[in-house]
Amino acid sequence: MGDEMTKVALITGACGGIGRALVYKYASQGISLAIADKSLNEVTILVDEVVSKGGTAKAFSGDLTKKSYCDNLPNVVKQEFGRIDIIVNNAGLMRRGAITDTSDKDYNLSMSVNVEAPFRIVRAAIPLMAEAGGGAIVNTSSCWGINPGPNHLIYCTTKAALAAMTQCLGRDHAHQNIRINAVCPNEVNTSMLRTGFEIRGLNPDAAINELNKSVPLGHIAEPEEIANVIAFLTSDDAGYICGSLVEVNGGKAVY
Ligand SMILES: NC(=O)c1ccc[n+]([C@@H]2O[C@H](COP(=O)([O-])OP(=O)(O)OC[C@H]3O[C@@H](n4cnc5c(N)ncnc54)[C@H](O)[C@@H]3O)[C@@H](O)[C@H]2O)c1
Numbered sequence: 001m002g003d004e005m006t007k008v009a010l011i012t013g014a015c016g017g018i019g020r021a022l023v024y025k026y027a028s029q030g031i032s033l034a035i036a037d038k039s040l041n042e043v044t045i046l047v048d049e050v051v052s053k054g055g056t057a058k059a060f061s062g063d064l065t066k067k068s069y070c071d072n073l074p075n076v077v078k079q080e081f082g083r084i085d086i087i088v089n090n091a092g093l094m095r096r097g098a099i100t101d102t103s104d105k106d107y108n109l110s111m112s113v114n115v116e117a118p119f120r121i122v123r124a125a126i127p128l129m130a131e132a133g134g135g136a137i138v139n140t141s142s143c144w145g146i147n148p149g150p151n152h153l154i155y156c157t158t159k160a161a162l163a164a165m166t167q168c169l170g171r172d173h174a175h176q177n178i179r180i181n182a183v184c185p186n187e188v189n190t191s192m193l194r195t196g197f198e199i200r201g202l203n204p205d206a207a208i209n210e211l212n213k214s215v216p217l218g219h220i221a222e223p224e225e226i227a228n229v230i231a232f233l234t235s236d237d238a239g240y241i242c243g244s245l246v247e248v249n250g251g252k253a254v255y
Pocket residue numbers: 012013014015016017018019036037038039062063064065090091092093094113140141142143184185186187188189190191192193
């Protein structure tokens with residue numbers, strides 16, 4: 001049995017665009033999956049799909065704004081599977097607009113899901129991974145967490161916080177053989193992007209065709225193109241990558 005075949009990966013936001021692509025990728029590698037997302041129904045359907053195709057998956061649905069859910073999640077996964085090797089803090093949400101458009105509710109929700117939840121999950125996971133001799137964590141930040149784009153004040157702020165957190169974590173826990181990195185995509189063809197076009201009264205397919213012209217590689221990312229990078233970062237092949245912010249942008253940098 002290959003090394004990947006014994007690993008257990010926890011993915012948050014697993015039923016979303018990038019999360020789902022990563023579930024399929026890990027399942028194809030024989031990695032066992034702890035599938036976490038908000039909707040019990042959606043999580044159950046995805047677990048059943050993976051299991052029906054011969055994979056191993058269990059459901060860990062819950063709301064990442066709940067502190068106790070986040071604090072307990074790594075331990076619960078370890079209890080269920082006997083180990084936890086990989087964590088991908090992939091769940092996230094986007095509130096749009098300038099600071100004057102950003103309510104207290106937008107601020108608190110964005111900070112809670114995009115920053116506090118990864119903070120709590122990683123804090124709970126470090127002792128477990130350290131005791132087991134190591135692990136790999138990827139946080140899904142954004143190109144906009146490195147160079148903020150216009151009119152997404154709170155989103156950029158949270159993704160910058162997550163990027164800084166990742167760099168601190170990467171340095172602080174390397175000595176425990178825990179590698180912590182962030183993937184920083186530019187635009188990805190998921191519901192997060194598409195709903196933004198819908199809100200503005202645009203046809204998402206037409207808007208994406210237009211957006212594709214702005215990318216040097218000719219198209220915005222498909223979720224699989226981000227999932228492939230996350231899977232690499234958590235694999236043993238990336239064994240010397242630690243505390244990095246990996247931009248995946250098709251050549252389209254944010255200035
Ligand atoms: N789509 C893009 O253009 C893009 C670009 C850069 C970074 N990202 C980041 O990639 C990650 C994945 O996003 P996506 O594009 O797949 O979007 P998505 O909306 O398809 O998926 C996000 C997932 O997070 C889950 N989630 C949100 N709030 C939650 C909560 N309170 N509790 C539990 N789960 C919750 C959602 O249910 C959803 O399944 C996010 O962190 C996002 O910020 C996306």
